[in-house]
Amino acid sequence: MSKSTTAPAYVPxxxxxxxxxxxxxxxxxxxxxxxxxxxxxxxxxxLTGANLSNVANRIAFIALISLGEFLVIxxxxxxxxxxxxxxxxxxxxxxxxxxxxGWYAGWYASSSMAASLPEPTSPVALGVISMLSILVxxxxxxxxxxxxxxxxTKLRLPHPFIMTLGMLNxxxxxxxxxxxxxxxxxxxxxxxxxxxxxxxxFRTATSKGIRIPVAFIVVLVIYFVLWVFLSHTKxxxxxxxxxxxxxxxxxxxVNVKHILNLVYILSxxxxxxxxxxxxxxxNSGTPKAAMAGYELDAIxxxxxxxxxxxxxxxxxxxxxxxxxxxxxxxxxLNLLNVSVFWQEVAxxxxxxxxxxxxxxxxxxxxEA
Amino acid sequence: xxxxxxxxxxxxxxxxxxxxxxNVDLVLNPSEVLGIVGDNGAGKSTLMxxxxxxxxxxxxxxxxxxxxxxFNSPHDSRALGIEMVYQDLALAGNLTVAxxxxxxxxxxxxxxxxxxxxLDHRGMAEGATRVLERLKIEIHSPHFQVExxxxxxxxxxxxxxxVGFDAKVVIMDEPTxxxxxxEVSKVLDVIRRLKEHDVAVILISHRMPDIxxxxxRIVVLRQGVKVGDVPRSHTNMDEIVALITGAQKEALHLCQxxx
Numbered sequence: 206m207s208k209s210t211t212a213p214a215y216v217p218x219x220x221x222x223x224x225x226x227x228x229x230x231x232x233x234x235x236x237x238x239x240x241x242x243x244x245x246x247x248x249x250x251x252l253t254g255a256n257l258s259n260v261a262n263r264i265a266f267i268a269l270i271s272l273g274e275f276l277v278i279x280x281x282x283x284x285x286x287x288x289x290x291x292x293x294x295x296x297x298x299x300x301x302x303x304x305x306x307g308w309y310a311g312w313y314a315s316s317s318m319a320a321s322l323p324e325p326t327s328p329v330a331l332g333v334i335s336m337l338s339i340l341v342x343x344x345x346x347x348x349x350x351x352x353x354x355x356x357x358t359k360l361r362l363p364h365p366f367i368m369t370l371g372m373l374n375x376x377x378x379x380x381x382x383x384x385x386x387x388x389x390x391x392x393x394x395x396x397x398x399x400x401x402x403x404x405x406x407f408r409t410a411t412s413k414g415i416r417i418p419v420a421f422i423v424v425l426v427i428y429f430v431l432w433v434f435l436s437h438t439k440x441x442x443x444x445x446x447x448x449x450x451x452x453x454x455x456x457x458x459v460n461v462k463h464i465l466n467l468v469y470i471l472s473x474x475x476x477x478x479x480x481x482x483x484x485x486x487x488n489s490g491t492p493k494a495a496m497a498g499y500e501l502d503a504i505x506x507x508x509x510x511x512x513x514x515x516x517x518x519x520x521x522x523x524x525x526x527x528x529x530x531x532x533x534x535x536x537x538l539n540l541l542n543v544s545v546f547w548q549e550v551a552x553x554x555x556x557x558x559x560x561x562x563x564x565x566x567x568x569x570x571x572e573a
Numbered sequence: 574x575x576x577x578x579x580x581x582x583x584x585x586x587x588x589x590x591x592x593x594x595x596n597v598d599l600v601l602n603p604s605e606v607l608g609i610v611g612d613n614g615a616g617k618s619t620l621m622x623x624x625x626x627x628x629x630x631x632x633x634x635x636x637x638x639x640x641x642x643x644f645n646s647p648h649d650s651r652a653l654g655i656e657m658v659y660q661d662l663a664l665a666g667n668l669t670v671a672x673x674x675x676x677x678x679x680x681x682x683x684x685x686x687x688x689x690x691x692l693d694h695r696g697m698a699e700g701a702t703r704v705l706e707r708l709k710i711e712i713h714s715p716h717f718q719v720e721x722x723x724x725x726x727x728x729x730x731x732x733x734x735x736v737g738f739d740a741k742v743v744i745m746d747e748p749t750x751x752x753x754x755x756e757v758s759k760v761l762d763v764i765r766r767l768k769e770h771d772v773a774v775i776l777i778s779h780r781m782p783d784i785x786x787x788x789x790r791i792v793v794l795r796q797g798v799k800v801g802d803v804p805r806s807h808t809n810m811d812e813i814v815a816l817i818t819g820a821q822k823e824a825l826h827l828c829q830x831x832x
């Protein structure tokens with residue numbers, strides 16, 4: 206190995222260093238420390254199955270909009286509209302479900318063929334109605350995402366901030382217009398199962414078993430699929446490449462506009478999927494969901510999860526951990542009877558700290 | 574002598590009233606390193622953009638390996654093996670060496686019985702290692718993130734990226750401009766290695782020492798006109814500088830073995 210004499214000069218000092226380990230596992234470590242602290246502070250509640258499945262249920266929809274936000278932030282963009290697209294999709298879901306049910310019930314009552322068809326209240330009819338309204342919700346998310354992408358790639362607005370800020374307001378307004386400003390309550394069971402269902406494991410005569418929310422399983426499956434997509438497909442790597450150096454990616458023959466459109470569409474679709482979970486949990490569609498500012502929680506989760514605002518950096522797993530950290534902090538402070546207002550302060554400090562860590566990391570990378 | 578890889582004949586290009594190129598002829602022989610020099614605005618970049626298909630000439634012809642060609646976009650020129658290495662724009666720092674070398678032409682493998690096409694990470698790492706070894710570029714692992722490497726290493730990878738896929742002509746625009754002195758020699762080494770592998774190189778540079786170190790022939794442009802075309806062995810830096818500035822009118826050696 207004659208090479209080995211010159212080799213050391215080529216080994217960047219950063220490899221195997223503490224900073225690299227921190228970059229890889231720092232967020233996970235923070236999550237573990239947080240859980241240990243909460244276990245110590247709230248020994249009788251925090252680590253119980255009931256509390257954990259409660260948290261899992263609460264963060265499921267945030268986890269999905271955060272994943273969409275993560276994709277956009279990977280390309281150095283921002284999507285301010287994920288919360289309101291979720292809210293609009295939610296209204297579209299509930300509204301279309303009620304409308305389709307109404308049409309079918311009316312038609313069934315007057316049709317001579319009715320005898321050979323399922324009754325409107327039968328599980329089959331409600332199942333089909335649920336599926337159709339889910340398609341309407343996903344279509345809504347897709348369309349909003351598509352328009353967001355066009356604003357950036359076709360209208361050439363200077364920054365996705367502007368287009369998605371516009372979309373935030375449009376979706377909020379539309380959610381209120383369509384719903385008349387009040388909740389649309391009552392959804393079929395087939396629709397609620399994603400957001401409210403539980404799978405119970407290890408139930409015996411003596412123990413109630415472990416309740417795993419279906420919503421949490423949906424989240425894990427979608428996160429897994431997105432992980433495979435981002436790390437093991439061409440398009441996934443192109444998303445990272447666009448975030449790292451759009452110009453280089455363009456010169457490499459990649460259709461950068463196509464990639465940018467895609468991330469906004471995926472973000473919209475994930476927001477619509479979040480709406481399905483949300484609808485199940487509260488058994489209605491409420492325009493308030495569009496107004497709650499969930500997009501800020503999504504951005505916070507992504508940044509806490511280690512993604513960089515400059516694009517190209519961050520992982521799917523990191524984003525999930527970011528969501529969990531946010532969820533556990535809210536939950537823990539609740540268990541400890543800390544006021545909601547202080548929770549906001551705490552989360553604000555954590556966002557700033559996470560962004561500062563990113564700054565330090567970039568500085569370290571430049572000096573290496 | 575083999576026929577030239579590239580022959581450009583009487584290329585003219587105007588942008589509005591600005592005549593960027595006027596009847597420029599250019600010949601690039603196999604395994605030749607050709608230096609193109611000239612002041613800012615002399616037409617170097619425009620000429621290369623015509624050759625790579627970014628711009629279309631107003632008049633004149635381009636021949637590639639003897640056949641007349643017309644490039645409507647960089648895609649066309651790349652398909653024939655003409656690769657441009659851009660100054661600072663060529664790499665995504667957040668991706669690994671292998672990912673950068675394969676960016677835009679990733680290898681994939683069918684998985685789950687042909688259901689999905691996933692990336693062949695191992696194949697790309699091996700391919701990247703082969704390319705780097707061929708050009709004697711010393712990077713310890715193709716899995717390193719590019720931003721952790723030095724400027725010279727990055728420039729070398731940018732070249733590897735372009736020649737990894739059977740480039741016949743590599744155009745380098747100021748590859749050493751942003752580099753520390755000790756890094757420059759690494760890039761010049763890579764240029765020599767390309768020559769050994771029968772790749773013709775066009776080097777655009779303001780740095781005369783670099784030009785004189787690696788180039789076989791030097792072309793001088795001034796205000797869109799070719800004013801110098803001389804083998805390195807027949808000239809010196811003073812003459813080239815005089816041609817660039819206009820202190821000397823012309824030096825066109827007709828010693829190229831062209832039909």
